[in-house]
Structures are given as C-alpha cells and as structure tokens.
Amino acid sequence: MINFKAFNGTVTTIDDFSIGQNNEAGCYKLIAVENGNGTLVNFVVAPTTYFVDHIMVAVGDKITGFYDANALVPLIYPPQFRALVIAKDTPYQNVKVSFFNSQLESSDGALRLNISSHTKILLENGQAFTGSIANRNLIVTYGATTRSIPAQTTPNKVIVLC
Known part of the structure; x- marks a missing residue:
C-alpha cells in the first residue's frame, strides 16, 4: 500500500532529468522545492506524475508534492523523491x-x-x-x-x- 506523504514549498529550479540511455531526454524533470525553513527536496517528475487541475508549474510557484514514503530513495542531500501527485497551492482549495x-x-x-x-x-x-x-x-x-x-x-x- 502506498504511504502518501507531502512536502510543501516554493519551486526554486526545474531541470531536465536523465534516467537512462533510451532517448528519454526531456521526459523527466527534477523540481527543487524549498519550504521556507531551509529544508530542500528534489522531486523527480515522470510522465505519469499527476498534476492536479493539469497545471503548469514554474519557478516561484508554491506547490505541494506527494510521494510514497515507503519507496526506496537514494541517500543523498537534498532528498530526492519520485513525485506521484503535484498540486499548485491555490487560495480556498x-x-x-x-x-x-x-x-x-x-x-x-x-x-x-x-x-x-x-x-x-x-x-x-x-x-x-x-x-x-x-x-x-x-x-x-x-x-x-x-x-x-x-x-x-x-x-x-x-x-x-x-
């Protein structure tokens, strides 16, 4: 069972992310998010990542990324999670x-x-x-x-x- 956890913050960078040699350049993104208290998280965004309301994310947007806390992650800093769902923070929602x-x-x-x-x-x-x-x-x-x-x-x- 998926153990959904969330991390909320401001997008600081969005970069292409390579996962292999199969000509997948541009299909995966690495979105860096900072929560305002100095904590950083990198979200790996795959073509299957669901964006609530199909929004486009840009640097400076406040977002919440949801990931599986039970999934294996590399032991690096900042932590790098595979984003399952991303939502842009919206007033009253x-x-x-x-x-x-x-x-x-x-x-x-x-x-x-x-x-x-x-x-x-x-x-x-x-x-x-x-x-x-x-x-x-x-x-x-x-x-x-x-x-x-x-x-x-x-x-x-x-x-x-x-």
Whole structure:
C-alpha cells in the first residue's frame, strides 16, 4: 500500500532529468522545492506524475508534492523523491492524497469525506468514475472543513487513482 506523504514549498529550479540511455531526454524533470525553513527536496517528475487541475508549474510557484514514503530513495542531500501527485497551492482549495477506507476516512485519520451530488468523481484521464470510491487511493480537492476530529468536508472533486 502506498504511504502518501507531502512536502510543501516554493519551486526554486526545474531541470531536465536523465534516467537512462533510451532517448528519454526531456521526459523527466527534477523540481527543487524549498519550504521556507531551509529544508530542500528534489522531486523527480515522470510522465505519469499527476498534476492536479493539469497545471503548469514554474519557478516561484508554491506547490505541494506527494510521494510514497515507503519507496526506496537514494541517500543523498537534498532528498530526492519520485513525485506521484503535484498540486499548485491555490487560495480556498485544499488537496489531500491518501487511501480512504470504507467510511471514506483518510489513512492518517485527519479527513472524512461527505460526498454530495455536486461532487465530481473522475478518473485521472478526466472521465467519469462510476464505481465505489471507498477503499481506494484518492486525490481530493476541497474547501472548508469542520473542526471535528476527523475534519469533515464535502469535496469539490475526487480523482480516483486506479
């Protein structure tokens, strides 16, 4: 199971990243992110990395990168994680990437979803998802939450990671 973790900060550089000899130049990127407290992280962005709302990222943007904390990483500084999902920070929009159980509660117990008829439920390719979203890895975009534990929200959009 994927253990989603997030790192938030400002993009400081974007460079091409070579992973082999198979003429893949330009297909992979290395995005350096600094969190404002001096902590740096490099995200390896593959063609399969999902960008929330299909945004274009530029130097100076504030982003959140989500990665698998259980994945193997090289022992280098700054740490280098394979980005699974990247979201550009947007006012009034929060993004959560997690496994949601049968009660639609995130794996860290911090967020519970209340799905409404206005919630868009999509696949990564933008097509409608018609199955159950319970017990799946989800990208959730939402606004306000309750102050309860776990916080509850009615999401604007749910993207199912198949």
